[in-house]
Amino acid sequence: EERSVALLEAAADAEAAATIAEEQAAGYEAMAIKKEFQSARDAEALIETETSAAEEAEVMVACAPIPGLDLFCETLGAIVEIGYQSVAALEGARAAIESISAVTAQRKEQAELTLALSKHEDAAASTLKAEEFQG
Numbered sequence: 001e002e003r004s005v006a007l008l009e010a011a012a013d014a015e016a017a018a019t020i021a022e023e024q025a026a027g028y029e030a031m032a033i034k035k036e037f038q039s040a041r042d043a044e045a046l047i048e049t050e051t052s053a054a055e056e057a058e059v060m061v062a063c064a065p066i067p068g069l070d071l072f073c074e075t076l077g078a079i080v081e082i083g084y085q086s087v088a089a090l091e092g093a094r095a096a097i098e099s100i101s102a103v104t105a106q107r108k109e110q111a112e113l114t115l116a117l118s119k120h121e122d123a124a125a126s127t128l129k130a131e132e133f134q135g
Contacts, residue, residue: 018119039098
């Protein structure tokens, strides 16, 4: 009888640990979704920056053949291009970091789900052994 009670307590403890692991997994899943969304937003910002840079380049090309303005356009175009390249690099890096964070969260989620499954199996085994001692 004592062995049966101990096994049922072990089963309850394993189920509690499984529940905690499942809650942790849900938290990691939410984090992964958030990071994936942020990565997509950063990628959209990168595309917008690159589109703006292309439009700006078209304006600079249009004013380059005008005498007197060609040097001004060339200088301004170089300054604007450096600015756009810096912003695009930053946005691209942000998108990459968010993607890496999402993958990390997904791996943590998977680890917690694996742990939860293991704890459920432990609980089931303890319950079966307890029933053997009772019966």
